[in-house]
Amino acid sequence: MKMYHLFSIAILLNLISCTHKQEQDHINVILIYADDMGYGDLACYGNPTIKTPFLDQMAVEGVKYSQFYVTSPVCSPSRSSLLSGSYPKRLDLHKHVIFPQYLYGINPDEELLPELFKAAGYNTACYGKWHLGHQTPFLPLQNGFDEYYGLPFSNDMSKSEQNKRGNMRYPHYLPLMEGNDTIELDPDQRYFTKNLTERCISFIELHSDEPFFIYLAHPMPHIPIYASDSFAGQSRRGLYGDVIEEIDWSTGQILQTLKENRILDNSFVFFSSDNGPWLPHKTRGGSAGPLRGGKGTTWEGGMREPCIIHWPESNKPESGVNQTVWSTLDILPTIVELCGLQSPKLKIDGQSRLSEFISGEAPENPPFYYYSSRGLLEGIRVNEWKFKHLPDTSFLFNLEEDISEQYNLIKQYPLLADSLNSLLLEFDHEISLEMRQHGTLDQ
Numbered sequence: 024m025k026m027y028h029l030f031s032i033a034i035l036l037n038l039i040s041c042t043h044k045q046e047q048d049h050i051n052v053i054l055i056y057a058d059d060m061g062y063g064d065l066a067c068y069g070n071p072t073i074k075t076p077f078l079d080q081m082a083v084e085g086v087k088y089s090q091f092y093v094t095s096p097v098c099s100p101s102r103s104s105l106l107s108g109s110y111p112k113r114l115d116l117h118k119h120v121i122f123p124q125y126l127y128g129i130n131p132d133e134e135l136l137p138e139l140f141k142a143a144g145y146n147t148a149c150y151g152k153w154h155l156g157h158q159t160p161f162l163p164l165q166n167g168f169d170e171y172y173g174l175p176f177s178n179d180m181s182k183s184e185q186n187k188r189g190n191m192r193y194p195h196y197l198p199l200m201e202g203n204d205t206i207e208l209d210p211d212q213r214y215f216t217k218n219l220t221e222r223c224i225s226f227i228e229l230h231s232d233e234p235f236f237i238y239l240a241h242p243m244p245h246i247p248i249y250a251s252d253s254f255a256g257q258s259r260r261g262l263y264g265d266v267i268e269e270i271d272w273s274t275g276q277i278l279q280t281l282k283e284n285r286i287l288d289n290s291f292v293f294f295s296s297d298n299g300p301w302l303p304h305k306t307r308g309g310s311a312g313p314l315r316g317g318k319g320t321t322w323e324g325g326m327r328e329p330c331i332i333h334w335p336e337s338n339k340p341e342s343g344v345n346q347t348v349w350s351t352l353d354i355l356p357t358i359v360e361l362c363g364l365q366s367p368k369l370k371i372d373g374q375s376r377l378s379e380f381i382s383g384e385a386p387e388n389p390p391f392y393y394y395s396s397r398g399l400l401e402g403i404r405v406n407e408w409k410f411k412h413l414p415d416t417s418f419l420f421n422l423e424e425d426i427s428e429q430y431n432l433i434k435q436y437p438l439l440a441d442s443l444n445s446l447l448l449e450f451d452h453e454i455s456l457e458m459r460q461h462g463t464l465d466q
């Protein structure tokens with residue numbers, strides 16, 4: 024009898040240990056995407072007056088990327104690449120942002136990252152700004168997310184905000200959505216960051232024993248900017264600094280929640296922003312640091328972003344600064360490999376960078392293409408060289424010697440410029456032929 028009990032206990036212990044091991048085998052993923060935050064807005068990227076201790080610490084313990092790009096200098100196209108691994112033009116989402124009166128959005132046939140997670144049994148949540156189409160078929164719940172709470176488009180697409188700017192006939196209210204339903208119109212924007220953070224924390228706590236994927240897309244610091252009472256008036260950089268410091272706090276809260284639930288070691292947490300700072304709004308917008316230009320341009324300031332990643336213990340590169348040239352295109356395939364998900368069947372543009380990041384081997388350097396806010400291909404980067412053309416001028420910069428794009432070397436290296444221009448034209452021709460269609464309600 025005694026032996027029987029001992030045997031039962033041994034089986035039980037074995038079962039518990041197996042279950043525990045299974046729990047630790049999966050990797051949780053959180054993508055945090057700010058809105059219109061610049062390359063120079065975080066202390067760890069050189070900002071002298073905004074305090075970002077949590078992101079600074081995340082950069083020290085994880086990896087900070089110094090040459091990370093987004094695929095568009097405006098919201099909707101940039102977001103489409105993060106979730107699809109493709110240039111916006113491949114998805115027919117390259118022609119600027121989706122305004123409230125538009126009837127189109129991301130094609131539900133696209134295989135987005137949340138759908139790949141869903142197919143692998145993950146719990147999925149989207150909190151914050153969506154901006155990939157606000158008609159029902161294009162919203163998060165129809166595209167792989169179990170939960171959605173947030174704004175379907177930008178926080179300035181609001182009757183009250185437009186009225187403040189003197190646009191008294193603006194007809195659209197800003198909807199706050201829960202799932203597919205609007206639960207409030209023109210909500211108090213001071214509490215966006217705080218409320219989204221609380222949602223995120225609750226979801227982590229509820230699913231701490233199960234695999235999960237969270238896409239936290241902060242509506243800030245896109246103007247109009249607001250911070251909660253705890254942060255307003257605190258930063259030396261003024262309200263803009265308050266907003267960034269609250270986003271920093273939010274990231275710290277999320278990392279702390281993962282730690283308290285003992286799942287930080289098997290979580291991949293990514294932090295970046297969809298495009299550069301909104302410079303025409305002067306002190307209300309952010310800073311691109313040493314980079315030229317900002318939001319809406321294909322100068323570096325419009326498309327090079329801070330990127331900090333906390334890697335899981337099972338796949339952890341050496342901490343520090345990584346100088347690889349890469350982009351949001353590579354996030355989906357890298358995560359697919361990291362988490363063992365099924366790859367999308369449709370053609371995408373990104374590639375997994377997992378093995379080179381983990382092993383520290385020399386990075387591959389596929390060309391990076393700079394599409395404008397209107398979807399025109401204006402530039403290409405290959406290694407340190409960037410060729411860019413505007414209607415009246417062409418430029419050639421050595422970005423690793425001239426980060427601020429101040430010295431046009433096109434007259435010194437005309438053959439190099441020509442060959443980069445040929446690559447650019449060839450790529451745009453190819454993607455135009457292969458372009459899929461966005462989803463529309465009126466087709």
Ligand SMILES: [Ca+2]
Binds near residue numbers: 059098297298
């Ligand atoms: Ca944006």
